[in-house]
Amino acid sequence: MAIKNPYPLEEHRTFKRTFLQQTEVTLRFTPVINDVDFRNRMLPYLKTVFNLDLTGKVDAEANHAEINSDNEQKKFVFDLNQAKFIIGPSSYNTFKETAIPMVGMLVRFIADVAEVEAIDELSVVKINIWPIKSEDAFSSFTNMIRYTFKESCVSDMLSYKFDDNPKPVRLSKTSDTTIAESVGLDAVLSAEVVSKEKVNLGLALNASARNIGINDILSDAITLNDIIYRGFIESVSENIIDFMSREKLS
Amino acid sequence: MNNSFEILEPQAVICQKPKSDNTSFYASTVKRVPFVAASLSVVMSMVSFDCYSLDDKYRPVFVGVEPAQDELIVxxxxxxxxxxxMLRRLDVLKDSLGDNWNGEGDIPIEEKAYNNAKTAILAxxxxxxxxxxxxxxxxxxLLLSPKNKSIAGISIGNEDFSYAALASDDKQISGKEPFSEQAFKSALNQIHRILGYV
Structure with a gap:
């Protein structure tokens, strides 16, 4: 199915700087490929798409393949029931520019190796981390949470209190929202005292859709990314949006 | 929407071990085949179990780099x-100033002015x-006054706030409005433009 995005279409703001730490796209499918077919079909697939010739080098029992770039933060993972890629911060520019060509490579896997016409689930995950340093992370902890996220999203986290002998702690809050039929957005907001001086605030957003025809995967991935953008804007405070948007850092 | 709130006290993330005996976390027959020319390396291996906890699932794999550059973190x-x-300063003023705090019949920080100032600072x-x-x-x-020698000020009261800024004859602004977060932000943005802060 082609996803209908219920949110009003809006152009994504172009941020001057980003705290995006990871982008991940996963395609899950059935039926599971059997081991022999996986090995036989992966060889021509890797040759065609990655220009890798593994003839005679594949483990006789291999049912899993990982392809890592040596000079970029990009990684592909192929299994009998899923295919995915992960992009690190230094290799990511925009979703359309960086991720969509890689989605195309996964689609080719679905057609040539999984040999299915539709997939069970398509998911796009983006993980943001804001590291904030302060003289006393424990006493500033809840203020940092309020500083980073919209208060309406974290009002319950703000009630956390340390005892007299504070220790590092990680708070996390999850939410799952049904966006449309077969489309959902999961969010994990987290706040972690990493050390006495540092707190990591995190936001992981996972937009997923079920029952996607192979021809809709590319366009639906873009729609899921739009849904993640909206979830991001609705979760993060104006302080952070301003920090990411303004021309000069100071 | 389904919300849950979880506090994870610090502890090592322990993966649930699979019940089946023939599952393994680590591949025993890994072959690493570097492809330098293509700037790619491939690992094909035997893995039959994916160990994911919620924590693991959303932890970045590219951990070799800081989440952002040092400059950004600073x-x-x-x-x-x-x-x-500024929030701490506001609280100190609220808590410490009693009646006649400056010897001239001054009154302590008013509750509504305090709340409005807090809203303004948080926004x-x-x-x-x-x-x-x-x-x-x-x-x-409460009064916001520039740290440098600019001529400007914003006074935040119980119901209203007033402001003025003067950079030159043709670059000045002043006004008094009912307090709201949006009105304050709008006035502050205009003042910053007039004073050349942006």
Whole structure:
């Protein structure tokens, strides 16, 4: 199915700087490929798409393949029931520019190796981390949470209190929202005292859709990314949006 | 929407071990085949179990780098501190100033003025707050005054706030409005433009 995005279409703001730490796209499918077919079909697939010739080098029992770039933060993972890629911060520019060509490579896997016409689930995950340093992370902890996220999203986290002998702690809050039929957005907001001086605030957003025809995967991935953008804007405070948007850092 | 709130006390993330005996976390027959020419390396291996906890699932795999560059972390910390310091200053003023605090019949910070000032500070990015100092007014309201020699001020009261800024004859602004977060942000943005802070 082609996803209908219920949110009003809006152009994504172009941020001057980003705290995006990871982008991940996963395609899950059935039926599971059997081991022999996986090995036989992966060889021509890797040759065609990655220009890798593994003839005679594949483990006789291999049912899993990982392809890592040596000079970029990009990684592909192929299994009998899923295919995915992960992009690190230094290799990511925009979703359309960086991720969509890689989605195309996964689609080719679905057609040539999984040999299915539709997939069970398509998911796009983006993980943001804001590291904030302060003289006393424990006493500033809840203020940092309020500083980073919209208060309406974290009002319950703000009630956390340390005892007299504070220790590092990680708070996390999850939410799952049904966006449309077969489309959902999961969010994990987290706040972690990493050390006495540092707190990591995190936001992981996972937009997923079920029952996607192979021809809709590319366009639906873009729609899921739009849904993640909206979830991001609705979760993060104006302080952070301003920090990411303004021309000069100071 | 389904929300759950979880507090994870610090502890090592322990993966649930699979019940089946023939599953393994680590591949025993890994072949690493580097492809230098293509700038790619491939690992094909035997794995039959994916160990995921919620924590693992959303932890970045590219951990070899800081989440952001040092410059960004320092700037973000500075932004946060600017807002945090002004909030602390506001609380100190509220808690410490009693009747006649300056010997001239001054009154303590009024509750509504305090709440309005807090709203204003929380709505203002640290990068903007860095330009301002917070002072008490004798009538229980609060005053934002520029740190440098710019001619400007914003007075936040119980119901209204008033403001003025003067850079030159043709670059000045003044006004008095009912307090709201949006009205304050709008006035502050205009003042910053007039004073050349942006």
């Amino acid at each position: 700037a973000l910390g500075d932004d946060y501190e600017a807002q945090s310091k 203002t990015p640290g990068a903007m707050l860095k330009h301002w100092r917070l002072f008490p007014n004798p009538n229980g309201t």
